[in-house]
Amino acid sequence: MKRLNTMRIKDVTIPDFSIRKNGEGITQGLIMCYLKCRREFILRLNEWGKESKKITFANGSITHDSLDMIYTHYKSTGRPPSLLSIKAFIHGYDTANPSWLGAGHKEEIPKIKAVAYVIVSEYMRHYSKDFETMEIIGAENVFDVIWKGYRLRGKKDLRFRIAGDKWLIETKTMARIDEGEIKDKISFDFQSQFYTHAEEVEYKERVCGVIYNVVRNPGHKIGKDESLKTFSDRLRKSIRKDPEHFFKRWSIPYTDSDKKEFQTELFYKLQEIDMLLHGKLHVYRNEKNCVTRFQCSFLRACASGKLVGYNQDNKLFCELDADKPKSNSKNIKIRIKLKGGRKCQK
16 A cells, blocks of 8 residues: 655755755756745755646657657758658657656547647658758757856757857747747747857857747647547648648847856856755745746645655656767758847857
8 A cells, every 4th residue: 555645845855965066966947946936946856746747748748859859860860750760759658758647647648649740740841841951960969067166957959050150949849829928038048048058168169049949739629529540630731721830930049248148147046056055045935936827836735735645756867867879970961940030149
């Protein structure tokens, strides 16, 4: 019989954790978590998390990883993968990623996989001219750099050059796309600037900016008497009718002034986090962020005062520490279409 967890949330302490060069380090996700709520930050450092994963992020995870697979395959072989290879990757996704979904959502897996296959195959069709003239430098590259005594870690989706200029791509899956809001936000998007900065620290080479690559999570529902194939065909038809509704890209060039401002503020944030970890700042809840566009996963714990329904097995950096086959190092040519952005600026 499974033992009920009765750990009190107020008994969770600051762990022995360091973001400095000889410590565990920090990712952009952990920094954003700290800025959102200090209590959530400490809970995550202690590796607490919900027993079951939210189905909300299931489609995004499989879609994102499938697109990563496409570019990794292309970097390695010089050609995009076949539709059969993509289908096989998606078919075996839950086996390769056992923690992808909680046990209570297994009946949703066939539909999620069907949607992912349609989205990814149509993405390749829509951006078929990508695979022509752009130089790919790397796909799914893990970085681990030291800057001002702090260890910065993460993984970049895609690194490439356009006419000799270096750029990065970051892919996001979204159910709701507010173009006006996105355009304002991405001009100083933290993750994009963090990855740009890390790339320049590691390679000592200027990065023009980031291509913000957005893929819409479709809200289509399966009809009561509709087969999975009929549903997939209907979704595919909808995407081909209006692909720009599902696939959007923006270029975000960063000037030297943009980068300097980001670096100044990043250093302030790292110093503040370091002070918290050394007991020089207090841990408290940020009630303003309990329910925003998404509900905080620790809302129930804060409300009850106990971590019932949570497990302490959500390992930090598992995506960064996992062994991954190294891709072929030969240069590949691809062309990416850019929309709505400026040229590389200094």
